[in-house]
Amino acid sequence: MSSLSIENVRKVYPGGTVAVRECSLDITHGEFLVLVGPSGCGKSTLLRMIAGLEDITDGTISIGDRVVNKIAPKDRDIAMVFQNYALYPHKTARANMEFALKLRRVPKDERRRRVMDAARILGIEELLDRRPGRMSGGQQQRVALGRALVREPAVFLFDEPLSNLDAKLRHQTRGELKELHRRVATTSIYVTHDQEEAMTLGDRVVVMKDGVIQQIGPPLEVYQNPSNRFVAAFIGAPAMNLLDGTVGEDGRTVQLDAGPAVAIDASLESGRRVTVGFRPQHLEMHDDGMPLTVRVCEPLGEETDVILETSKEVAITARLHLTRVPESGSTLNLRPRPESIHLFDADSGMRIS
Numbered sequence: 001m002s003s004l005s006i007e008n009v010r011k012v013y014p015g016g017t018v019a020v021r022e023c024s025l026d027i028t029h030g031e032f033l034v035l036v037g038p039s040g041c042g043k044s045t046l047l048r049m050i051a052g053l054e055d056i057t058d059g060t061i062s063i064g065d066r067v068v069n070k071i072a073p074k075d076r077d078i079a080m081v082f083q084n085y086a087l088y089p090h091k092t093a094r095a096n097m098e099f100a101l102k103l104r105r106v107p108k109d110e111r112r113r114r115v116m117d118a119a120r121i122l123g124i125e126e127l128l129d130r131r132p133g134r135m136s137g138g139q140q141q142r143v144a145l146g147r148a149l150v151r152e153p154a155v156f157l158f159d160e161p162l163s164n165l166d167a168k169l170r171h172q173t174r175g176e177l178k179e180l181h182r183r184v185a186t187t188s189i190y191v192t193h194d195q196e197e198a199m200t201l202g203d204r205v206v207v208m209k210d211g212v213i214q215q216i217g218p219p220l221e222v223y224q225n226p227s228n229r230f231v232a233a234f235i236g237a238p239a240m241n242l243l244d245g246t247v248g249e250d251g252r253t254v255q256l257d258a259g260p261a262v263a264i265d266a267s268l269e270s271g272r273r274v275t276v277g278f279r280p281q282h283l284e285m286h287d288d289g290m291p292l293t294v295r296v297c298e299p300l301g302e303e304t305d306v307i308l309e310t311s312k313e314v315a316i317t318a319r320l321h322l323t324r325v326p327e328s329g330s331t332l333n334l335r336p337r338p339e340s341i342h343l344f345d346a347d348s349g350m351r352i353s
């Protein structure tokens with residue numbers, strides 16, 4: 001059953017900015033869906049339209065089987081968690097969490113039960129009588145989550161809820177969110193610009209660019225089969241190497257503009273212009289590899305990120321298992337494993353299957 005449905009939705013702000021060009025999307029019951037893309041691509045706008053905080057220029061949004069385009073935010077059965085927590089500073093955690101329930105005239109016993117349940121799930125029982133000013137960022141974020149949780153909504157909306165936390169706390173809270181979703185299994189839409197957060201949290205990820213959905217799929221599918229050059233570059237770290245070139249006579253090699261030629265695991269029309277993509281993790285030392293000059297080494301422990309240059313001074317990143325860090329200026333012969341190469345049409349940027 002579809003829990004939320006977005007059909008041909010478009011948003012043009014007064015003044016003419018097209019924030020969401022055209023989006024269609026179905027979210028199944030209990031799914032954790034992540035909207036990911038660079039800053040300004042329209043993620044928050046789409047989320048705010050679902051919440052009812054922005055008018056929809058065109059299209060339809062349904063929650064369950066009810067079209068909500070004209071329904072006030074408070075009547076949509078959603079709860080939203082923002083980046084800046086937006087807690088009432090003069091209310092205790094308990095009062096913050098209870099507030100929306102009071103407005104909805106939920107009886108006192110029921111309010112108390114829901115607040116205690118949420119506090120237990122989030123491990124914030126001891127914070128209930130404290131005001132936000134006396135809590136850390138992580139604690140405030142938990143209270144903000146609790147406030148959404150007590151609503152027991154049909155859908156949770158999260159807009160970059162972890163971006164104000166430091167790296168360690170962000171990582172920890174990410175794990176807790178996942179566990180929370182496993183327990184309550186409420187349909188959730190989560191916005192982030194962080195591809196790692198998207199990959200680790202989402203049942204499916206939706207990659208957006210310039211107000212247009214580029215690809216929808218489970219994280220590993222998007223990682224393994226990016227539908228175009230943008231997705232290929234955006235998902236995965238370090239970013240995929242993407243180099244333009246021309247398919248050779250035999251149809252099985254590509255002569256890169258950057259210098260070397262690479263063997264591909266496909267047979268393409270000779271002379272065709274393509275973009276060859278290979279992840280830093282998929283380069284290996286090989287006698288017939290591309291001769292590349294080491295520029296910078298970043299040892300990470302088990303692995304080392306090596307930034308190299310082709311004869312035409314085009315940068316290529318490799319993540320290698322090395323026992324010794326190579327010297328800057330030395331040459332490594334590297335080749336992308338042919339079966340791991342991604343091919344895109346050089347003009348359209350679309351994946352060649």
Ligand SMILES: Nc1ncnc2c1ncn2[C@@H]1O[C@H](COP(=O)(O)OP(=O)(O)O)[C@@H](O)[C@H]1O
Pocket residue numbers: 013014015017018019037038039040041042043044045046
């Ligand atoms: N209230 C607004 N009025 C006009 N333009 C806006 C408004 N809010 C956002 N925008 C513009 O819409 C585009 C998408 O913004 P937003 O949805 O906030 O992107 P994201 O959340 O992906 O960073 C951007 O170009 C932004 O400048």
Ligand SMILES: [Mg+2]
Pocket residue numbers: 043044045
């Ligand atoms: Mg945003």
